Amino acid sequence: MSGEKTELPTPKKLRDARQKGQVAKSQEVVSSSLILALIAVLFAFADYYMSHISALLLLPSELAYQGFQDALLDVAIAIAKEMVYLLAPILIVAALIAIMSNMGQFGLLFSGESVKPDIKKINPVEGAKRIFSLKSIIEFIKSILKVSLLSCIIWVTLKGNLNTLLQIPTCGLECVPTITGVLVKQLMIISSVGFIVIAAADYAYQKFDHTKQLKMTKDEVKREYKEMEGSPEIKSKRRQLHQELQASNQRDNVKRSNVLVTNPTHIAIGLYYKKGETPLPVITLKETDAMAKRMIAIAHEEGIPVMQKVPLARALYADGQLNQYIPGDLIEATAEILRWVASLEQSEE
Structure with a gap:
């Protein structure tokens, strides 16, 4: 039935609950951690505690020969001092353990909802x-x-x-x-x-x-x-991320090309060839119309050669496959482009 709660909570539902202070929390984890920490402190500082407990037990014998008024003040000061020595380590450790055991369960959380009247x-x-x-x-x-x-x-x-x-x-x-x-x-x-x-x-x-x-x-x-x-915010954010990712991919595709063959503005074909690495030129991008203009603009920005070759651009767009070698019947026409690119590189050197 559609009214039965059978589905796991979505990330949004979990986030909303967390903002209200509703998280999975075990009080047993906190109390057990405190007890274990107390046991560890007593084991680790057994000699320390025994010395201060002994000091408390020896107080009556040490002050037995003083007057009552003088002894009373000394006893109060001594007891207060020894209690600080005895309780301070335990309280400090307990505070740290309580914070850490809670953070270990649900992380750092500040919520005003849980303390509202x-x-x-x-x-x-x-x-x-x-x-x-x-x-x-x-x-x-x-x-x-x-x-x-x-x-x-x-x-x-x-x-x-x-x-x-x-x-x-x-x-x-x-x-x-x-x-x-x-x-x-x-x-x-x-x-x-x-x-x-x-x-x-x-x-x-x-x-x-x-x-x-x-x-x-x-x-x-x-x-x-x-x-x-x-949600307009979600749509806007998704559109922005998509545009950023698309722009990044477009620039990467242009940068890994040796040359762009154009038609002149309606088609843009990217070619990559390196002697000894690729037996034939590889088609790195295929774009038309507005995207083709965008690719040409990026090529100019990145210093990638752009050659207008209408028949070759149309043939590569029609018969070539993205990230594949160029068709065999277009090798000769493409070789002319690559020789031109090589001559440009030599002249720059």
Whole structure:
């Protein structure tokens, strides 16, 4: 049926949607990227963080002999300083990762449409529709699957290290930091794989859903095509490009010719011949009337010889084929032209 949206969105439909801020975007890609970046920062700067955390833990013992008022101010300053040291790298990395993960999905995009106030957003009826919509149900199912996957990953990791954990009572407190550190590292690495899988799956779904939302009916595609074809701007641009391309090709055809044979203005035939390269002259262009005049003008501009030879020009136009050798019965007449061109070149030298 023509009313069914079965057609993929056209480039114009995608551009219009993008201008409104409607792009395929996965929040899971952003959140997973942030978590992975946080894990990477903690791994890479483990010693840095341990030193500053230790500094915080040692504050009470260092200030134990000061008066309460003096110690309170020193503690506040020290805590503020250490928190800056601890949070600054994470916040800087988080900001960069958030920007990069969004740009990686849909590029650089600034759209005022997405932040415009919309009365529908505060309408209780519309709000209820959004809560119980198919999209909300899908998001709920995705959340359950995500929690289930991560729970399975944690369970498998803990189960694999169960024997090691059971050794803690016999090993003593000295073993706790080492065992805990190894377990935390395993959880971080395996969870990272889980986050990557979740992000990739959600991004694929968001791309699919975005395309589905923008699908068009056959009538919409036809109507858009007609509007584009009928647009004066499009027609003018297409005509300009065609003229530029045609002019470029015309000049190239003239420039690769050794000579133009004319009739004198109604026919223009371009010939190319190079001894040892082409056994016979090749017809490079065949034009009549206004185009012939145009070719002759270009030849004068480019310094290509032009010879008026009415019978030969007519014969070449009638019997010759573009980009092919000249007919055999015209070799003698054409040779006369080429000898004339050669004499011109010798005189110039």
